[in-house]
Amino acid sequence: xxxxxxxxxxxxxxxxxxxxxxxxxSTTKKQYGVQGYPTFVLVDKDGKEVDREAGYLETDNxxxxxxDYSKGIGTLEALLKEAGANKTRQLSFDIAYKxxxxxxxxxxxxxxxxxxTMGTAKDSMAGEARMALADMSMRKKDxxxxxxxxxxxxxxxxxxxxAENADIYIPITYRRMGDTTKAITAFEDFIKKxxxxxxxxxxxxxxxxxxxxxxxxxx
Amino acid sequence: MKRLLIAAALFVGLFTAGSVxxxxxxxxxxxxxxxxxxxxxxxxxxxxxFYADW
Numbered sequence: 001x002x003x004x005x006x007x008x009x010x011x012x013x014x015x016x017x018x019x020x021x022x023x024x025x026s027t028t029k030k031q032y033g034v035q036g037y038p039t040f041v042l043v044d045k046d047g048k049e050v051d052r053e054a055g056y057l058e059t060d061n062x063x064x065x066x067x068d069y070s071k072g073i074g075t076l077e078a079l080l081k082e083a084g085a086n087k088t089r090q091l092s093f094d095i096a097y098k099x100x101x102x103x104x105x106x107x108x109x110x111x112x113x114x115x116x117t118m119g120t121a122k123d124s125m126a127g128e129a130r131m132a133l134a135d136m137s138m139r140k141k142d143x144x145x146x147x148x149x150x151x152x153x154x155x156x157x158x159x160x161x162x163a164e165n166a167d168i169y170i171p172i173t174y175r176r177m178g179d180t181t182k183a184i185t186a187f188e189d190f191i192k193k194x195x196x197x198x199x200x201x202x203x204x205x206x207x208x209x210x211x212x213x214x215x216x217x218x219x
Numbered sequence: 220m221k222r223l224l225i226a227a228a229l230f231v232g233l234f235t236a237g238s239v240x241x242x243x244x245x246x247x248x249x250x251x252x253x254x255x256x257x258x259x260x261x262x263x264x265x266x267x268x269f270y271a272d273w
Contacts, residue, residue: 002245002268011245016261018254019247019268028251029269039269045258047251047265070264 004059015042015066033103035139042069051075054101076102089118093125096132105136127153127162134169143177168199175210184210 001007002017011017022029022037032041032049040062041052051069053062068074076098083091096111115129134149150173153166171186187203187210194200247268248254254265 003243008243008245011247011266014263016254016257016263016265017245017247017268018251018265019270020251021272022269023271028267032267032269034269037269037271041267041269043265043267045255045265047255050264066266 001056001059001062006059006063010063010066015070035101035103039101040066042066049102051098052101087114089115089125092118093129096129100132100136105140108136109133122156124162127157127160131162131165134166138169138173138176141177143173146173164194164197164199167193168197168203171203171206175206180210 002011020028022034022039032039032052034041036054038056039052039054042050044050050072051074053065057065065074072078076095079091079095079098083095092111092114096108096115099105099108099111112129112133116126119126121130130149130153134146134153137143137149138146147170150166150169154163154170157163157166167190171183171190174180174183174186184207187207190197190203191200197203248257248265257263258265
């Protein structure tokens with residue numbers, strides 16, 4: 001994105017870009033609660049966050065978002081103000097998402113929980129919110145809660161992409177907690193349950209890795 | 220003299236190539252302090268790009 005002429009113009013005339021290697025400068029990374037890479041944080045001259053975007057965005061969308069944020073449009077502060085006047089489910093979701101990517105887990109949890117209670121626990125927005133909650137538990141190393149949450153989602157959303165997504169996160173969580181045996185079994189269960197899934201190849205690779213097998217060449 | 224001209228041509232060539240390369244990427248402030256100074260001077264907001272070497 002940074003080699004796109006539009007981005008070059010944007011960072012030449014409208015914004016100032018500074019790059020920080022999060023693995024090297026872990027203090028600044030921690031200070032801004034960076035959850036993954038890349039993360040772009042718009043700050044004022046004192047370094048106070050205005051808003052952020054995590055992950056890759058198409059250039060036009062990126063420029064629009066940051067232009068809006070610099071004008072106070074669509075920022076967390078603006079959304080909170082809007083929700084104060086009219087709290088909708090979508091607004092609650094957007095606020096939760098912003099808190100999640102700022103590394104503010106308690107507020108993210110509270111707003112995602114609102115999303116669930118404001119609708120039915122089994123609709124698509126609730127599915128997104130429940131996946132986000134489970135993912136936060138996993139990242140927080142609350143593995144038992146994470147596995148339980150993913151398993152509940154897999155049951156409640158059976159036959160939908162949420163179930164498959166939740167089911168692949170169960171072995172991933174076991175792997176993160178260092179339980180190799182359960183991770184292998186859960187990856188094998190996943191392949192049996194979803195033999196046509198796009199994640200099968202990934203699951204097979206993980207099983208081989210966990211068993212210490214050398215990587216096989218793709219035929 | 221010929222050697223001097225070749226050296227000068229090489230220098231100009233390398234300098235031009237360097238400038239083109241530099242212009243092919245969004246400009247970045249080298250440090251946070253430089254970004255702050257530029258922001259104060261130009262009134263432009265700062266975007267921090269957190270990245271990792273993968």
